Amino acid sequence: MTAAARSYRIGQIVPSSNVTMETEIPAILRARESVAPERFTFHSSRMRMTRVTPEELKAMDADSDRCALELSDARVDVLGYACLVAIMSMGHGYHRTAAERLHEVTVANGAPAPVVTSAGALVHGLRVLEAKRIALVAPYLRPLTRMVVEYLAAEGIEVLDHTSLEIPDNLAVAAHDPAALPGIAAALDHAGADAVVLSACVQLPSLGAVTEAERLLGKPVVSASICTAHQLLRALGLPAVAPGAGRLLSGAYAESG
Template identity: 65%
Template sequence: METEVPAMLQAHSVVRPNDRFTFHSSRMRMKKVVKEELAAMDAESDRCALELSDARVDVLGYACLVAIMAMGHGYHRVSQQRLTERTVSNGATAPVITSAGALVEALKVMKAKKIALVAPYMIPLTELVKDYIAAEGFEVVDWRALEIPDNLDVGRHDPAKLPAIVAGMNYADADVIVLSACVQMPSLPAVAQVEAMTGKPVLTASIATTYAILKELGLDPVVPGAGALLSGAFPYDKA
Protein backbone atom coordinates (compact mmCIF):
# COMPACT_ATOMS: atom_id res chain seq x y z
CA MET A 1 0.00 0.00 0.00
CA GLU A 2 2.96 2.32 0.57
CA THR A 3 4.34 1.90 -2.94
CA GLU A 4 2.63 3.90 -5.69
CA VAL A 5 1.73 7.10 -3.83
CA PRO A 6 5.33 7.69 -2.64
CA ALA A 7 6.58 6.75 -6.11
CA MET A 8 4.38 9.42 -7.67
CA LEU A 9 5.43 12.05 -5.12
CA GLN A 10 9.07 11.25 -5.89
CA ALA A 11 8.37 11.50 -9.62
CA HIS A 12 6.74 14.88 -8.97
CA SER A 13 9.97 16.02 -7.29
CA VAL A 14 11.89 15.27 -10.48
CA VAL A 15 9.88 17.86 -12.44
CA ARG A 16 9.40 20.20 -9.46
CA PRO A 17 12.80 19.98 -7.68
CA ASN A 18 11.82 22.42 -4.95
CA ASP A 19 9.06 20.08 -3.75
CA ARG A 20 10.41 17.49 -1.32
CA PHE A 21 8.48 14.96 0.73
CA THR A 22 8.85 12.74 3.74
CA PHE A 23 6.47 9.79 3.97
CA HIS A 24 5.12 8.51 7.27
CA SER A 25 2.70 5.62 7.78
CA SER A 26 0.68 4.07 10.56
CA ARG A 27 -0.99 0.79 9.73
CA MET A 28 -4.41 -0.59 10.55
CA ARG A 29 -4.64 -4.38 10.81
CA MET A 30 -6.41 -6.41 8.12
CA LYS A 31 -5.71 -9.80 6.53
CA LYS A 32 -8.80 -10.84 4.60
CA VAL A 33 -10.61 -8.25 2.51
CA VAL A 34 -14.08 -8.85 3.93
CA LYS A 35 -16.62 -6.40 5.33
CA GLU A 36 -16.15 -7.45 8.96
CA GLU A 37 -12.37 -7.01 8.90
CA LEU A 38 -12.71 -3.73 7.04
CA ALA A 39 -15.01 -2.36 9.74
CA ALA A 40 -12.58 -3.45 12.47
CA MET A 41 -9.75 -1.87 10.50
CA ASP A 42 -11.58 1.42 10.11
CA ALA A 43 -12.08 1.55 13.88
CA GLU A 44 -8.29 1.82 14.20
CA SER A 45 -8.12 4.91 11.99
CA ASP A 46 -8.47 7.28 14.97
CA ARG A 47 -5.34 5.78 16.55
CA CYS A 48 -3.46 6.15 13.27
CA ALA A 49 -4.46 9.79 12.88
CA LEU A 50 -3.18 10.56 16.37
CA GLU A 51 0.09 8.71 15.78
CA LEU A 52 0.77 10.47 12.51
CA SER A 53 -0.14 13.89 13.87
CA ASP A 54 2.63 13.42 16.45
CA ALA A 55 5.00 13.88 13.48
CA ARG A 56 3.38 17.24 12.63
CA VAL A 57 2.66 16.09 9.09
CA ASP A 58 1.14 18.53 6.59
CA VAL A 59 -1.54 16.18 5.28
CA LEU A 60 -2.89 12.74 6.17
CA GLY A 61 -4.09 10.26 3.56
CA TYR A 62 -6.41 7.40 4.51
CA ALA A 63 -5.27 5.03 1.79
CA CYS A 64 -7.87 2.28 1.79
CA LEU A 65 -10.78 2.95 -0.54
CA VAL A 66 -12.93 -0.08 0.22
CA ALA A 67 -12.71 0.32 4.01
CA ILE A 68 -14.44 3.68 3.61
CA MET A 69 -16.92 2.66 0.93
CA ALA A 70 -17.96 -0.46 2.85
CA MET A 71 -19.12 1.74 5.74
CA GLY A 72 -22.00 3.29 3.83
CA HIS A 73 -22.70 5.99 1.27
CA GLY A 74 -20.93 9.28 1.88
CA TYR A 75 -18.81 7.90 4.73
CA HIS A 76 -15.63 9.51 3.39
CA ARG A 77 -16.97 12.89 4.53
CA VAL A 78 -17.67 11.55 8.03
CA SER A 79 -14.25 9.92 8.26
CA GLN A 80 -12.35 12.95 7.00
CA GLN A 81 -14.07 15.26 9.50
CA ARG A 82 -13.62 12.90 12.45
CA LEU A 83 -9.95 12.17 11.77
CA THR A 84 -9.16 15.83 11.21
CA GLU A 85 -10.69 16.49 14.63
CA ARG A 86 -8.32 13.89 16.09
CA THR A 87 -5.35 15.87 14.79
CA VAL A 88 -6.84 19.06 16.23
CA SER A 89 -7.23 17.39 19.63
CA ASN A 90 -3.52 16.52 19.49
CA GLY A 91 -2.53 20.13 18.86
CA ALA A 92 -1.25 19.18 15.41
CA THR A 93 -4.04 20.14 13.02
CA ALA A 94 -3.69 18.52 9.61
CA PRO A 95 -6.19 18.02 6.80
CA VAL A 96 -7.25 14.43 6.13
CA ILE A 97 -8.06 13.09 2.71
CA THR A 98 -9.34 9.59 1.93
CA SER A 99 -8.70 7.63 -1.23
CA ALA A 100 -12.47 7.10 -1.47
CA GLY A 101 -13.17 10.82 -1.35
CA ALA A 102 -10.20 11.52 -3.60
CA LEU A 103 -11.55 9.18 -6.28
CA VAL A 104 -14.99 10.80 -6.16
CA GLU A 105 -13.51 14.30 -6.37
CA ALA A 106 -11.13 13.30 -9.17
CA LEU A 107 -14.04 12.03 -11.27
CA LYS A 108 -15.72 15.40 -10.76
CA VAL A 109 -12.53 17.25 -11.76
CA MET A 110 -12.35 15.14 -14.92
CA LYS A 111 -16.04 15.89 -15.59
CA ALA A 112 -16.80 12.18 -15.84
CA LYS A 113 -20.37 10.98 -15.93
CA LYS A 114 -19.86 7.34 -16.93
CA ILE A 115 -17.01 5.09 -15.82
CA ALA A 116 -15.70 1.57 -16.25
CA LEU A 117 -14.27 0.05 -13.08
CA VAL A 118 -11.71 -2.63 -12.15
CA ALA A 119 -11.41 -3.72 -8.50
CA PRO A 120 -9.50 -6.57 -6.81
CA TYR A 121 -12.28 -7.32 -4.32
CA MET A 122 -14.77 -10.14 -4.09
CA ILE A 123 -18.05 -9.49 -5.91
CA PRO A 124 -20.10 -8.36 -2.86
CA LEU A 125 -17.48 -5.73 -1.90
CA THR A 126 -17.08 -4.62 -5.51
CA GLU A 127 -20.83 -4.10 -5.68
CA LEU A 128 -20.61 -1.92 -2.55
CA VAL A 129 -17.90 0.15 -4.26
CA LYS A 130 -19.95 0.40 -7.45
CA ASP A 131 -23.05 1.48 -5.52
CA TYR A 132 -21.09 4.01 -3.47
CA ILE A 133 -19.73 5.64 -6.63
CA ALA A 134 -23.20 5.57 -8.20
CA ALA A 135 -24.61 7.31 -5.12
CA GLU A 136 -22.11 10.11 -5.77
CA GLY A 137 -23.70 10.69 -9.17
CA PHE A 138 -21.70 8.53 -11.59
CA GLU A 139 -22.90 5.71 -13.82
CA VAL A 140 -20.78 2.56 -13.80
CA VAL A 141 -21.22 1.22 -17.33
CA ASP A 142 -19.13 -1.92 -16.76
CA TRP A 143 -17.04 -3.39 -13.96
CA ARG A 144 -14.78 -6.30 -13.11
CA ALA A 145 -14.20 -7.88 -9.69
CA LEU A 146 -10.89 -9.79 -9.65
CA GLU A 147 -12.03 -11.67 -6.52
CA ILE A 148 -8.74 -11.66 -4.60
CA PRO A 149 -9.63 -12.39 -0.95
CA ASP A 150 -6.19 -12.16 0.65
CA ASN A 151 -4.92 -8.66 1.38
CA LEU A 152 -1.30 -9.52 0.60
CA ASP A 153 -2.27 -11.12 -2.71
CA VAL A 154 -3.97 -7.87 -3.72
CA GLY A 155 -0.60 -6.15 -3.43
CA ARG A 156 1.04 -8.92 -5.47
CA HIS A 157 -1.36 -8.73 -8.42
CA ASP A 158 0.60 -8.29 -11.65
CA PRO A 159 -0.32 -4.94 -13.26
CA ALA A 160 0.67 -6.37 -16.64
CA LYS A 161 -2.60 -8.33 -16.54
CA LEU A 162 -4.74 -5.20 -16.41
CA PRO A 163 -4.73 -4.22 -20.12
CA ALA A 164 -6.17 -7.61 -21.11
CA ILE A 165 -8.81 -7.32 -18.38
CA VAL A 166 -9.86 -3.90 -19.69
CA ALA A 167 -9.82 -5.18 -23.28
CA GLY A 168 -12.60 -7.58 -22.34
CA MET A 169 -14.80 -4.84 -20.88
CA ASN A 170 -17.49 -2.70 -22.45
CA TYR A 171 -15.83 0.70 -21.99
CA ALA A 172 -16.95 2.44 -25.21
CA ASP A 173 -19.37 4.76 -23.41
CA ALA A 174 -17.13 5.39 -20.41
CA ASP A 175 -15.69 8.86 -19.91
CA VAL A 176 -13.00 7.53 -17.57
CA ILE A 177 -11.61 4.05 -16.88
CA VAL A 178 -10.89 3.43 -13.19
CA LEU A 179 -8.10 0.89 -13.63
CA SER A 180 -7.75 0.13 -9.94
CA ALA A 181 -10.35 1.07 -7.33
CA CYS A 182 -7.76 0.15 -4.70
CA VAL A 183 -4.64 1.99 -3.56
CA GLN A 184 -2.87 -1.27 -2.84
CA MET A 185 -3.41 -3.12 -6.13
CA PRO A 186 -0.50 -2.18 -8.43
CA SER A 187 -1.64 -0.40 -11.58
CA LEU A 188 0.71 2.49 -12.32
CA PRO A 189 2.88 0.61 -14.86
CA ALA A 190 -0.23 -0.15 -16.96
CA VAL A 191 -1.85 3.30 -16.96
CA ALA A 192 -0.19 4.70 -20.09
CA GLN A 193 -0.74 1.44 -21.98
CA VAL A 194 -4.45 1.33 -21.15
CA GLU A 195 -4.87 5.00 -22.10
CA ALA A 196 -3.20 4.34 -25.44
CA MET A 197 -5.16 1.12 -26.01
CA THR A 198 -8.59 2.57 -25.20
CA GLY A 199 -8.24 6.23 -26.08
CA LYS A 200 -9.80 6.96 -22.68
CA PRO A 201 -8.36 8.79 -19.67
CA VAL A 202 -7.36 6.34 -16.95
CA LEU A 203 -7.69 6.98 -13.22
CA THR A 204 -6.73 4.87 -10.22
CA ALA A 205 -7.30 5.23 -6.49
CA SER A 206 -3.60 5.93 -5.96
CA ILE A 207 -3.50 8.57 -8.72
CA ALA A 208 -6.57 10.27 -7.26
CA THR A 209 -5.02 10.16 -3.79
CA THR A 210 -1.79 11.70 -5.06
CA TYR A 211 -3.71 14.48 -6.82
CA ALA A 212 -5.61 15.21 -3.60
CA ILE A 213 -2.39 15.30 -1.56
CA LEU A 214 -0.69 17.68 -3.99
CA LYS A 215 -3.74 19.90 -4.07
CA GLU A 216 -3.97 19.98 -0.27
CA LEU A 217 -0.29 20.99 -0.14
CA GLY A 218 -0.80 23.73 -2.73
CA LEU A 219 1.57 22.06 -5.20
CA ASP A 220 1.17 21.59 -8.94
CA PRO A 221 -0.73 18.33 -9.62
CA VAL A 222 1.83 17.06 -12.12
CA VAL A 223 3.43 13.59 -12.18
CA PRO A 224 5.03 12.17 -15.35
CA GLY A 225 3.56 8.87 -16.50
CA ALA A 226 0.66 8.94 -14.06
CA GLY A 227 -2.24 9.33 -16.44
CA ALA A 228 -4.47 12.18 -17.54
CA LEU A 229 -5.32 13.59 -14.11
CA LEU A 230 -1.67 14.23 -13.25
CA SER A 231 -0.61 15.28 -16.74
CA GLY A 232 -1.02 18.96 -15.98
CA ALA A 233 -4.32 19.15 -17.86
CA PHE A 234 -6.32 19.52 -14.61
CA PRO A 235 -4.87 22.39 -12.59
CA TYR A 236 -6.81 23.68 -9.63
CA ASP A 237 -7.49 27.21 -8.48
CA LYS A 238 -4.80 28.05 -5.94
CA ALA A 239 -6.66 31.19 -4.89
Protein backbone atom coordinates in the same frame (compact mmCIF):
# COMPACT_ATOMS: atom_id res chain seq x y z
CA MET B 1 16.30 25.64 1.65
CA THR B 2 14.13 28.25 -0.03
CA ALA B 3 10.39 28.51 0.53
CA ALA B 4 9.84 27.22 -3.02
CA ALA B 5 11.76 24.02 -2.19
CA ARG B 6 9.92 23.25 1.04
CA SER B 7 9.78 19.65 2.23
CA TYR B 8 6.33 18.25 3.09
CA ARG B 9 5.55 15.32 5.38
CA ILE B 10 2.99 12.93 3.86
CA GLY B 11 1.20 10.80 6.45
CA GLN B 12 -0.54 7.59 5.38
CA ILE B 13 -3.04 5.51 7.34
CA VAL B 14 -2.73 2.04 5.82
CA PRO B 15 -4.05 -1.47 6.41
CA SER B 16 -1.40 -3.62 8.08
CA SER B 17 -1.14 -5.85 5.00
CA ASN B 18 -0.98 -3.00 2.48
CA VAL B 19 2.35 -2.86 0.65
CA THR B 20 1.30 -0.87 -2.43
CA MET B 21 0.28 2.57 -1.19
CA GLU B 22 3.69 3.08 0.40
CA THR B 23 5.28 2.40 -3.00
CA GLU B 24 2.90 4.06 -5.47
CA ILE B 25 2.30 7.36 -3.64
CA PRO B 26 6.04 7.91 -3.11
CA ALA B 27 6.71 6.92 -6.74
CA ILE B 28 4.19 9.50 -7.97
CA LEU B 29 5.56 12.26 -5.76
CA ARG B 30 9.20 11.36 -6.54
CA ALA B 31 8.30 11.75 -10.22
CA ARG B 32 6.88 15.16 -9.37
CA GLU B 33 10.19 16.07 -7.73
CA SER B 34 11.81 15.71 -11.17
CA VAL B 35 9.74 18.64 -12.51
CA ALA B 36 8.97 20.75 -9.42
CA PRO B 37 11.01 22.05 -6.47
CA GLU B 38 9.02 20.63 -3.53
CA ARG B 39 10.29 17.57 -1.70
CA PHE B 40 8.39 14.94 0.29
CA THR B 41 8.95 12.49 3.13
CA PHE B 42 6.58 9.63 3.90
CA HIS B 43 5.28 8.39 7.25
CA SER B 44 2.79 5.61 7.96
CA SER B 45 0.64 4.17 10.71
CA ARG B 46 -1.08 0.81 10.32
CA MET B 47 -4.55 -0.63 11.03
CA ARG B 48 -4.80 -4.43 11.34
CA MET B 49 -6.37 -6.13 8.30
CA THR B 50 -5.36 -9.22 6.31
CA ARG B 51 -8.52 -10.30 4.47
CA VAL B 52 -10.81 -7.95 2.58
CA THR B 53 -14.09 -8.85 4.28
CA PRO B 54 -16.81 -6.56 5.69
CA GLU B 55 -16.02 -7.70 9.23
CA GLU B 56 -12.29 -6.97 9.02
CA LEU B 57 -12.87 -3.68 7.23
CA LYS B 58 -15.22 -2.42 9.93
CA ALA B 59 -12.84 -3.41 12.73
CA MET B 60 -9.94 -1.81 10.88
CA ASP B 61 -11.72 1.49 10.33
CA ALA B 62 -12.37 1.78 14.06
CA ASP B 63 -8.59 1.88 14.52
CA SER B 64 -8.05 4.84 12.18
CA ASP B 65 -8.36 7.45 14.94
CA ARG B 66 -5.31 6.00 16.66
CA CYS B 67 -3.38 6.19 13.41
CA ALA B 68 -4.33 9.82 12.85
CA LEU B 69 -3.21 10.63 16.39
CA GLU B 70 0.14 8.91 15.90
CA LEU B 71 0.79 10.67 12.59
CA SER B 72 -0.15 14.04 14.04
CA ASP B 73 2.52 13.42 16.69
CA ALA B 74 4.97 13.55 13.73
CA ARG B 75 3.43 16.86 12.63
CA VAL B 76 2.64 15.60 9.13
CA ASP B 77 1.34 18.20 6.68
CA VAL B 78 -1.43 16.03 5.26
CA LEU B 79 -2.92 12.60 5.99
CA GLY B 80 -4.08 10.04 3.43
CA TYR B 81 -6.45 7.28 4.54
CA ALA B 82 -5.34 4.48 2.24
CA CYS B 83 -8.19 2.00 2.08
CA LEU B 84 -10.98 2.76 -0.37
CA VAL B 85 -13.30 -0.14 0.37
CA ALA B 86 -13.06 0.26 4.15
CA ILE B 87 -14.59 3.72 3.79
CA MET B 88 -17.17 2.69 1.21
CA SER B 89 -18.27 -0.29 3.31
CA MET B 90 -19.39 2.11 6.06
CA GLY B 91 -22.19 3.65 4.01
CA HIS B 92 -22.77 6.23 1.32
CA GLY B 93 -20.95 9.50 1.85
CA TYR B 94 -18.83 8.12 4.70
CA HIS B 95 -15.62 9.55 3.17
CA ARG B 96 -16.78 13.00 4.30
CA THR B 97 -17.53 11.80 7.84
CA ALA B 98 -14.19 9.99 8.15
CA ALA B 99 -12.14 12.91 6.82
CA GLU B 100 -13.82 15.34 9.23
CA ARG B 101 -13.44 13.01 12.22
CA LEU B 102 -9.77 12.27 11.56
CA HIS B 103 -9.03 15.95 10.97
CA GLU B 104 -10.56 16.71 14.37
CA VAL B 105 -8.20 14.15 15.93
CA THR B 106 -5.25 16.12 14.56
CA VAL B 107 -6.77 19.40 15.75
CA ALA B 108 -7.26 18.04 19.27
CA ASN B 109 -3.61 16.96 19.26
CA GLY B 110 -2.46 20.47 18.43
CA ALA B 111 -1.27 19.49 14.95
CA PRO B 112 -4.13 20.26 12.52
CA ALA B 113 -3.71 18.60 9.15
CA PRO B 114 -6.08 18.07 6.23
CA VAL B 115 -7.23 14.49 5.62
CA VAL B 116 -7.72 12.85 2.22
CA THR B 117 -9.42 9.47 1.93
CA SER B 118 -8.76 7.30 -1.10
CA ALA B 119 -12.52 6.78 -1.44
CA GLY B 120 -13.23 10.51 -1.51
CA ALA B 121 -10.22 11.08 -3.75
CA LEU B 122 -11.54 8.62 -6.35
CA VAL B 123 -14.90 10.41 -6.37
CA HIS B 124 -13.23 13.80 -6.60
CA GLY B 125 -10.74 12.72 -9.26
CA LEU B 126 -13.51 11.45 -11.50
CA ARG B 127 -15.40 14.71 -11.02
CA VAL B 128 -12.28 16.70 -11.93
CA LEU B 129 -12.17 14.70 -15.17
CA GLU B 130 -15.92 15.35 -15.61
CA ALA B 131 -16.33 11.58 -15.84
CA LYS B 132 -20.00 10.80 -15.25
CA ARG B 133 -19.83 7.32 -16.78
CA ILE B 134 -16.97 4.94 -16.11
CA ALA B 135 -15.75 1.36 -16.36
CA LEU B 136 -13.97 -0.12 -13.38
CA VAL B 137 -11.56 -2.89 -12.36
CA ALA B 138 -11.56 -4.04 -8.73
CA PRO B 139 -9.77 -6.93 -6.98
CA TYR B 140 -12.58 -7.57 -4.50
CA LEU B 141 -15.12 -10.34 -4.18
CA ARG B 142 -18.25 -9.47 -6.15
CA PRO B 143 -20.40 -8.24 -3.23
CA LEU B 144 -17.73 -5.72 -2.23
CA THR B 145 -17.30 -4.54 -5.83
CA ARG B 146 -21.06 -4.08 -6.07
CA MET B 147 -20.87 -1.94 -2.93
CA VAL B 148 -18.22 0.25 -4.61
CA VAL B 149 -20.42 0.58 -7.70
CA GLU B 150 -23.39 1.61 -5.56
CA TYR B 151 -21.27 4.08 -3.54
CA LEU B 152 -20.13 5.77 -6.76
CA ALA B 153 -23.71 5.81 -8.07
CA ALA B 154 -24.78 7.65 -4.91
CA GLU B 155 -22.15 10.26 -5.80
CA GLY B 156 -23.59 10.68 -9.31
CA ILE B 157 -21.06 8.47 -11.14
CA GLU B 158 -22.50 5.65 -13.23
CA VAL B 159 -20.45 2.48 -13.61
CA LEU B 160 -21.28 1.15 -17.08
CA ASP B 161 -19.30 -2.05 -16.65
CA HIS B 162 -16.97 -3.53 -14.05
CA THR B 163 -15.04 -6.66 -13.23
CA SER B 164 -14.15 -8.32 -9.93
CA LEU B 165 -10.85 -10.19 -9.72
CA GLU B 166 -12.23 -12.06 -6.65
CA ILE B 167 -9.07 -11.93 -4.52
CA PRO B 168 -9.93 -11.92 -0.79
CA ASP B 169 -6.36 -12.11 0.56
CA ASN B 170 -4.86 -8.64 0.70
CA LEU B 171 -1.26 -9.74 0.05
CA ALA B 172 -2.46 -11.70 -2.98
CA VAL B 173 -4.04 -8.46 -4.26
CA ALA B 174 -0.63 -6.78 -4.07
CA ALA B 175 0.95 -9.68 -5.97
CA HIS B 176 -1.38 -9.28 -8.97
CA ASP B 177 0.55 -8.45 -12.15
CA PRO B 178 -0.20 -4.83 -13.15
CA ALA B 179 0.76 -5.60 -16.75
CA ALA B 180 -2.43 -7.67 -17.01
CA LEU B 181 -4.69 -4.74 -16.14
CA PRO B 182 -4.85 -2.92 -19.51
CA GLY B 183 -6.12 -6.10 -21.18
CA ILE B 184 -8.61 -6.69 -18.39
CA ALA B 185 -9.88 -3.12 -18.74
CA ALA B 186 -10.05 -3.39 -22.53
CA ALA B 187 -12.40 -6.38 -22.17
CA LEU B 188 -14.93 -4.19 -20.35
CA ASP B 189 -17.74 -2.39 -22.17
CA HIS B 190 -15.99 0.98 -22.04
CA ALA B 191 -17.03 2.62 -25.33
CA GLY B 192 -19.47 4.97 -23.60
CA ALA B 193 -17.26 5.62 -20.59
CA ASP B 194 -15.71 9.02 -19.94
CA ALA B 195 -12.85 7.41 -17.99
CA VAL B 196 -11.67 4.02 -16.78
CA VAL B 197 -10.65 3.14 -13.23
CA LEU B 198 -7.79 0.69 -13.68
CA SER B 199 -7.61 -0.08 -9.96
CA ALA B 200 -10.43 0.76 -7.54
CA CYS B 201 -8.17 -0.37 -4.70
CA VAL B 202 -5.03 1.13 -3.21
CA GLN B 203 -3.52 -2.35 -2.76
CA LEU B 204 -3.91 -3.46 -6.41
CA PRO B 205 -0.74 -2.16 -8.14
CA SER B 206 -1.43 -0.33 -11.39
CA LEU B 207 0.78 2.75 -11.68
CA GLY B 208 3.18 1.17 -14.17
CA ALA B 209 0.28 0.17 -16.45
CA VAL B 210 -1.63 3.47 -16.62
CA THR B 211 0.22 4.93 -19.61
CA GLU B 212 -0.30 1.74 -21.63
CA ALA B 213 -3.97 1.58 -20.59
CA GLU B 214 -4.58 5.17 -21.74
CA ARG B 215 -2.92 4.37 -25.09
CA LEU B 216 -4.96 1.19 -25.49
CA LEU B 217 -8.32 2.62 -24.38
CA GLY B 218 -7.99 6.13 -25.81
CA LYS B 219 -9.43 7.86 -22.74
CA PRO B 220 -8.39 8.99 -19.26
CA VAL B 221 -7.36 6.18 -16.93
CA VAL B 222 -7.09 6.64 -13.18
CA SER B 223 -6.52 4.54 -10.09
CA ALA B 224 -7.31 5.03 -6.44
CA SER B 225 -3.65 5.88 -5.78
CA ILE B 226 -3.42 8.41 -8.62
CA CYS B 227 -6.57 10.16 -7.42
CA THR B 228 -5.23 10.13 -3.86
CA ALA B 229 -1.96 11.73 -4.99
CA HIS B 230 -3.91 14.43 -6.84
CA GLN B 231 -5.92 15.26 -3.72
CA LEU B 232 -2.92 15.12 -1.38
CA LEU B 233 -1.17 17.72 -3.53
CA ARG B 234 -4.25 19.93 -3.76
CA ALA B 235 -4.77 19.67 0.02
CA LEU B 236 -1.23 21.06 0.39
CA GLY B 237 -2.05 23.88 -2.02
CA LEU B 238 0.40 22.50 -4.60
CA PRO B 239 -0.15 21.99 -8.34
CA ALA B 240 -1.21 18.38 -8.89
CA VAL B 241 1.20 17.24 -11.59
CA ALA B 242 3.43 14.16 -11.89
CA PRO B 243 4.95 12.58 -14.99
CA GLY B 244 3.87 9.05 -15.89
CA ALA B 245 0.70 9.04 -13.80
CA GLY B 246 -1.94 9.47 -16.47
CA ARG B 247 -4.18 12.29 -17.64
CA LEU B 248 -5.30 13.41 -14.19
CA LEU B 249 -1.73 14.28 -13.15
CA SER B 250 -0.56 15.41 -16.60
CA GLY B 251 -0.81 19.08 -15.63
CA ALA B 252 -4.16 19.68 -17.33
CA TYR B 253 -5.86 19.48 -13.92
CA ALA B 254 -3.01 20.82 -11.79
CA GLU B 255 -5.07 23.55 -10.17
CA SER B 256 -8.41 21.69 -10.09
CA GLY B 257 -10.07 20.66 -6.87
